[in-house]
Amino acid sequence: MDASTPRSTAPVDDDAPLDPRDALALLDAEHTRTQRQLVPDLRLLYGVWGAAWLVGFLALWSSATGRGPLVLPAAVAGTTFALLLGAAVVVTGVHSARRLAGVRGTSSTQGAMYGWAWLLGFGCVASLIAAAAGAGASAEVMGVLGPALSGLVVGLLYLAGGAMWQDRAQYSLGVWILVASAVGAVAGYPTDLLVMSLLGGGGFLVAAVVVALRGRSA
Amino acid sequence: MTTDEVALPDLDPVIHAPARLRLMASLAALDDGDRIAFPRLQALQDLTAGNLGAHLRKLEDAGYVAVEKTHRGRTPATYVSLTRRGRQALEDHTAALRALLAPVTARASRSQAQEG
Numbered sequence: 001m002d003a004s005t006p007r008s009t010a011p012v013d014d015d016a017p018l019d020p021r022d023a024l025a026l027l028d029a030e031h032t033r034t035q036r037q038l039v040p041d042l043r044l045l046y047g048v049w050g051a052a053w054l055v056g057f058l059a060l061w062s063s064a065t066g067r068g069p070l071v072l073p074a075a076v077a078g079t080t081f082a083l084l085l086g087a088a089v090v091v092t093g094v095h096s097a098r099r100l101a102g103v104r105g106t107s108s109t110q111g112a113m114y115g116w117a118w119l120l121g122f123g124c125v126a127s128l129i130a131a132a133a134g135a136g137a138s139a140e141v142m143g144v145l146g147p148a149l150s151g152l153v154v155g156l157l158y159l160a161g162g163a164m165w166q167d168r169a170q171y172s173l174g175v176w177i178l179v180a181s182a183v184g185a186v187a188g189y190p191t192d193l194l195v196m197s198l199l200g201g202g203g204f205l206v207a208a209v210v211v212a213l214r215g216r217s218a
Numbered sequence: 219m220t221t222d223e224v225a226l227p228d229l230d231p232v233i234h235a236p237a238r239l240r241l242m243a244s245l246a247a248l249d250d251g252d253r254i255a256f257p258r259l260q261a262l263q264d265l266t267a268g269n270l271g272a273h274l275r276k277l278e279d280a281g282y283v284a285v286e287k288t289h290r291g292r293t294p295a296t297y298v299s300l301t302r303r304g305r306q307a308l309e310d311h312t313a314a315l316r317a318l319l320a321p322v323t324a325r326a327s328r329s330q331a332q333e334g
Contacts, residue, residue, distance in 0.1 A: 018236055020318040026236065027312060030243035037262055038247070102258025104297060106251035 038103060040096045042211045046173070050204030052088040056081040057147070057197035064143075064190035114161060121153040143189030147196045151181025169210050176203040229318075232280045233311050237265070238273050242308050245283060245300040253286065253299035274298060282307055 018026070055070070062068035063077035072080065100111055132145055155178035162171025180199035184192030233242055244262060248254060254262075260270050277283040282304030286297045300308070 018234060018239065020315045023234065023239060024312070024315050024319070026239055027243045027308075027315075030240045031247045034244040034247035034262060102255035103248065104253050104255070105249070105299075107249045108252070 038099060040092075040099045042170070043208050043215070044095060045092055046204045046208035046211065048088045048091045050201050050208060052084040052201070053204060054197050054201030056084040057193045057201065061190055061193035061197060064193065068194075110164070114157075114164070117157055117160070118153075121157060122150070125149045125153055140189045144185050144192055147192050148181050148185040151177055151184070151196065151200065155181060169207055169214065173203060173207040176207075229314055230307060230311050232276060232282065233307060237263075237269070238277060241270075241273055241277065242282065242300070242304065242311075245298065246305060246308055248299065253284075253297040256296040256298060259298055277304065280304075280307075 058068060059070040059072055059077040059080045062070040063072045063074050070077070096111075096115070100108060128149060129142070129146055133142060137145065155174045155176075158170050158174030158177060160174075162168065162174055177200060180195055180203060183199065184195035187195055233239055241259075241263060244259070245254070256267075256270070260267055263270060265273075274283060274285060278285050282301060284299050284301050286299075288295050288297065
């Protein structure tokens with residue numbers, strides 16, 4: 001083994017002068033490539049959350065109504081829902097941590113503050129739901145509160161993220177999730193579960209496709 | 219036709235080598251006020267630690283990058299960022315490359331802009 005063998009992706013001679021056209025192309029490609037590597041891939045995140053909402057909420061709705069493709073015992077449906085959302089949380093956390101690793105400064109402070117906003121928001125949702133149950137809320141009220149409060153937090157945080165990073169697709173997703181949550185709440189339990197599955201989960205999947213198409217044209 | 223024989227802009231030899239050009243472009247992709255850890259930069263650039271260190275030293279000597287040695291707990295950590303001078307040098311270099319490629323069109327549009 002020759003230790004001085006150049007790495008496969010490196011040019012043979014690191015100090016060879018470049019043709020101006022090649023140099024400009026290299027500058028552009030490297031800039032774009034690095035920018036993409038340092039932010040989470042939203043196609044992946046939206047795709048994972050879209051699948052989790054679509055299947056998870058559909059399982060809850062099916063088991064509550066006895067209709068649809070995923071009629072499961074209530075406990076199994078609840079566990080499926082929890083596992084799917086838990087998996088989405090883990091994928092989001094691991095992927096984001098990897099992409100943001102090793103960068104310090106303004107953008108990492110911004111990212112950390114935004115990450116904490118999700119944690120604090122859902123901590124608050126959990127305590128509100130527990131408080132409502134403690135105050136004697138009926139199963140119907142609980143069935144409306146859970147999805148609606150979660151959708152409210154998700155929608156508002158995507159509005160904030162879209163505004164902060166000047167990302168129109170993310171802002172639109174926030175608007176869409178808020179609309180889906182409001183429509184679901186008005187429809188009442190258990191129809192709200194179907195609304196969150198199709199409009200909410202479907203909205204995430206559409207957003208994933210929009211981001212993928214945007215990336216290809218850029 | 220002496221007007222076409224304008225002096226071609228000089229290309230900065232510190233930047234105009236493939237590895238350092240890539241490195242500068244990569245560092246310029248960081249937001250202003252951000253710095254990147256040496257191992258992450260090494261992974262992004264797919265260079266050996268020795269190679270990356272040598273290129274960074276040349277860029278640091280020119281005042282284009284800032285290399286900050288710090289500690290995270292007990293382990294030493296090195297963070298790299300583009301200096302304001304480095305960002306300016308890269309912009310000048312990009313402009314020089316564009317001028318080399320299209321001297322005629324660049325001058326034509328400039329004179330058009332002056333007329334308009």
